[in-house]
Amino acid sequence: MTLILFCKRPRIGVGKQRLARLIGQQNALRIAQLLHQCALAQLGSWPGRTVVACADSADCDGYRTEYPWIDAVMAQQGANLGLRINHTDALLRAAGHERTIIIGSDMPEQTPQQLLDAGEQLNDYDIVLSGAADGGVTLMGARVPWPDLGTLPWSTPQLGKALADCCEMAGLSVGWTQPCDDVDGVEDLRRLRTSLARDSRAPQQALHKLLQELA
DSSP: EEEEEEEOOBBBBBBBBBHHHOOOOOHHHHHHHHHHHHHHHHHHHHHEEEEEESSSGGGGGHHHHHOTTEEEEOOOSSHHHHHHHHHHHHHHHTTOOOEEEESSSSOOOOHHHHHHHHHTTTTOOOOEEEEOTHHHHHEEEEEOOOOOOOOOOSSSHHHHHHHHHHHHTTTTOEEEEEEOOOOOOOOHHHHHHHHHGOOOHHHHHHHHHHHHHHH
């Protein structure tokens, strides 16, 4: 089982721009950096193989140098997220990765157990998804190649249903695992100030401390 992190390397002007417009670029960057550390810690605790799929190919060497324990680092390729997932999935399957779970870098409430549970569900379903309250998805597991994802409504409230429908139309069975929300706006930061107070993981504690300071 392979855990894949799709991510952008946090920097000013890259990622979390909705937050940046509301709380400023520097504050949004600090939050993005800690979210990124939470996601990397998920890779670090994963018992199987791990992959980082970089949005910018220029960042790949940096990941390889800073995180030599990651099994593979590769660049995303494609005009939208669906095409980038299809491309990455094809390369990994050609290299022998048969079961994969894709996560992003902005779900600090997601736990290692939730990932393990999703992996277990792949014994029963071709595709396993985790839904978010905004209609998107925050985990994508597959034991078969993904169908063409290039035309789906990425970054919209319609994505979760459209993704499940796309897979079912391709003849694949779809299961849903425990939902988990991501971080897009100020309302999500308010939620994290409560939920992360109970989280003992070091990156989550650091993020909670920062959010308390910014409040």
